[in-house]
Amino acid sequence: MAGAYVYDFSEGSREQAALLGGKGANLAEMTRLGLPVPPGFTIGTDACRVFLRTGAPPAELEGEIADHLARLEASIGRSLGRPDDPLLVSVRSGARFSMPGMMDTILDVGLNDASVLGLAKARGRERFAWDSYRRLVQMYGTTVLGVNPARFEDVLTRRRLRLGAADDLGLDVRELTGIVDEFRAIVREDTGEEFPQDPREQLAGAVLAVFRSWNGERARVYRRREHIPDDLGTAVTVQAMVFGNSGPDSGTGVAFTRDPGTGRAGVYGDYLPDAQGEDVVSGVRDALPLQALEGLDPAAYARLTEYLRQLESHYRDLCDVEFTIERGRLWILQTRVGKRTAEAAFRIGCALVDEGTITWSEALSRVDGGQLDQLTFPRFDAHGDAAPLAHGIPASPGAAVGAVVFEVAEATRRAAAGERVVLVRHETSPDDLPGMIAAEAVVTGRGGKTSHAAVVARGMGKVCVCGAADLDIDIEGGRCTGADGTVVEAGDVVSVDGTAGTVYVGALPLVPSAVTRYLETGARSAGVVEAVARFLDRADQVRRLQVMANADTAEDAARARRFGARGIGLCRTEHMFLGARRPLVEDLILARTDADRRHALDALLPLQREDFTDILAAMDGLPVTIRLLDPPLHEFLPDHTDSAVRLARMRAMGREPAPHDVHVHEAIERLHEANPMLGLRGVRLALTVPGLVATQVRAIGEAVVARLRAGGDPRAEIMIPLVATVEELRVVREEVERVLDEVGRAAGLPVRCPVGTMIELPRAALTAGSIAPTADFFSFGTNDLTQTTWGLSRDDAEASFLAAYLERGILAVSPFESIDRDGVGRLVRLAVDEGRRARPDLRIGVCGEHAGDPASIHFFHEVGVDYLSCSPFRLPSARLEAARAAAGTDAEADSR
Secondary structure, three states, X not given: OOOOOEEEHHHOOHHHHHHHHHXXXXXXXXXXXXXXXXXXXXXXHHHHHXXXXXXXXXXXXXXXXXXXXXXXXXXXOOOEOOOOOOEOEEEEEEEOOOOOOOOOOEEEEOOOOOHHHHHHHHHOOHHHHHHHHHHHHHHHHHHOOOOOHHHHHHHHHHHHHHHOOOOHHHOOHHHHHHHHHHHHHHHHHHHOOOOOOOHHHHHHHHHHHXXXXXXXXXXXXXXXXXXXXXXXXXXXXXXXXXXXXXXXXXXXXEEEEEOOOOOOEEEEEEEEEOOOHHHHHHOOOOOEEOOHHHHHOHHHHHHHHHHHHHHHHHHOOOEEEEEEEEOOEEEEEEEXXXXXXXXXXXXXXXXXXXXXXXXXXXXXXXXXXXXXXXXXXXXXXXXXXOOOOEEOEEEEOOEEEEEEEOOHHHHHHHHHOOOOEEEEEOOOOHHHHHHHHHOOEEEEOOOOOOOHHHHXXXXXXXXXXXXOOOXXXXXXXXXXXXXXXXXXXOOOEEEEEOOOOEEEEOOOOEEOOHHHHHHHHOOOOOOHHHHHHHHHHHHHHHOOOEEEEEOOOHHHHHHHHHOOOOOEEEEEHHHHHOHHHHHHHHHHHHOXXXXXXXXXXXXXXXXXXXXXXXXXHHOOOOEEEEEOOOOOHHHHOOOHHHHHHHHXXXXXXXXXXXXXXXXXXXXXXXXXXXXXXXXXXXXXXXHHOOOHHHHHHHHHHHHHHHHHHOOOOOEEEEEEOXXXXXHHHHHHHHHHHHHHHHHHHHHOOOOOOOEEEEEOOHHHHHOHHHHHHHOOEEEEOHHHHHHHHHOOOHHHHHHOOHHHHHHOOOOOOOOOOOOOOOOHHHHHHHHHHHHHHHOOOOEEEEOOHHHHOHHHHHHHHHHOOOEEEEOHHHHXXXXXXXXXXXXXXXXXXXXX
């Protein structure tokens, strides 16, 4: 490829997205395919990275742009700024990953006071020329010069109202020339300088504005949300203008090769006659359905549908295509693999497999666990007699309830406080991105299924209703009014049905989704349920990682099995001691003599045995890993402060506290720890509380016997938590095996349970090679391993500084959300390698929260873990992600 920083469209391909950005790479690919693409060139991401690093563009860039511009002028036969029939160009940002937060497009670069007259004369349409000049001053003033966009909008609104015009098409030449004068005056007032008349100065300013927008607030917000690295930089595409606003025989639109909302086959999109592309995206005018183009211009429609077929066949995926018709001539301006809803992703994946277009491995790379989770979210129950506040276009499906907000800052503030909100706007722009991220749903009064609000909401999995024209939205007044006169004030609760395109006052009841019903019952139905079922069936065939559940009750175990669990990887026995059983544990803690302690343990034994029997029955034939008591004993006693205050209050009233209350407080004092997470818990309890291990193991062993006698296939495993040395494990294991032998001899049945340990302390990971010969299995407790490796208390960190670390970019993602590969992950890798070296048959699992995180699952697959254990509701997505890992899919890159 010629040049160090700038490349003609004819010089690249879609494989060069890292250099040319997604937009530039796709323009190059379509040029290579011979599609009618207006010519142009791309300034690569390398130039942006130089700018970000030094604060100035590369020294060679100006000359390279001039050279490529000269080539473009020669190929077009017109030059930039020529007073008669000038060349005009568009300037667009184009990062490797689609980023709604980047700089807005600038159209019509090259117009000035002289060339606007030449454009009008050459095209024979004066209104078109002045409309284009108006757009340039507005876009350039906003995005390059930093003028408040509301100032320009106020001028347009005032002019339309005075004329009674419904939209900008009602503005004639006289009005448009006056608007240009007003716009230039605004630029002069805000910047102290005249709007630039030199086209090359306009172009240079637009390019630098794209570079600067990489570090704009909305771009940083989006990158944080999508985990996109900050050092990639953006490319800039410069393309010869074609004009959809040339009159009634012209127009612009966005087309999809399949419905991005449902996945159904067939062309789909919006078309806007006599308009430029930003009109469709912004939603300032309501577009026509794409099929309307067939009646307006049959020849252009036929060519478009042929190009759509060609692009989908070439990209082997749903394509999102921007096009313009200029006086009957069709131009393809851009394509990309289209964003889609979760439902569409699964249905399109199955359809392309059935058509022989892609393999199942490729299909698995195009869906992810987060999308599957979206499909399990509840939907609204039948609306019954409820009358909608408004009807609109169902732009992104789902159901959401929240308080109405009209301002982006208010949406982010309320959401940060834990409130669910619905963002209501006339239409959205990239500036609204933080509010869209914060909101449960987005409602706009204007725009269609390809407007900014719709496209961004679909990409984020947000509920969205666009084009609710019967909703009178008063942003400044903080209210909106339905067609029947119903007024909704800021803060009032509404329900948004993105599937039906309706908005209701109040909170409608929710019911489980069809996908959740399938997971619970196994009953398939056509559409998205069948697509999800097929993906999960395939996932279970492909994945190497076994997926198990964290479950502490028979009910949870049964649900986990229905959701596809291949066993229980973590059964937390402490959860069996809550509620009405808590006083029994309290009796154990308060026991003063061996007899008292024995009495308390004897009371707990039958209850635990019953629990284990029921869980083993629910998981018959599958492993059930039972963790011995882990938390510090003080958690089973009243709060230290509350107890002290209660005793002090009674004594202040002249009353002597009951002996039991005093005894309890003494126990609280005795067990009180400055940092209980690092104190008397886990294996330390087993070694210091006589009879505790024996009682729990006896209950497990007797439950196994009960299931064997009932004809079952119990597969109980015993896990010892918080081990730091092999000596701890050896001592406790000996006691476990002794008790199991006693139970087996008494029953006349062999009772054998594998005994393993949790690796949740750095020392355990570092000495895994010495621990492994004494353990039948390892299970990484990544929650505590993260806390002890980072020196963080999860609850304290999340309540104090962690949010600030994420906001400032010190951390890209919370280490409690996704595995820290460099620190915690390195310990996991080392423990796996050394454990297996010492014991090749060692089974290794993960039972922390990370076992349900997609990116972490891919890491665990990579390091050779055997199984994952997560909450029942995360099982389907974990099954899918385990298969995606086996298929070689990059979880982080794919999510972008």
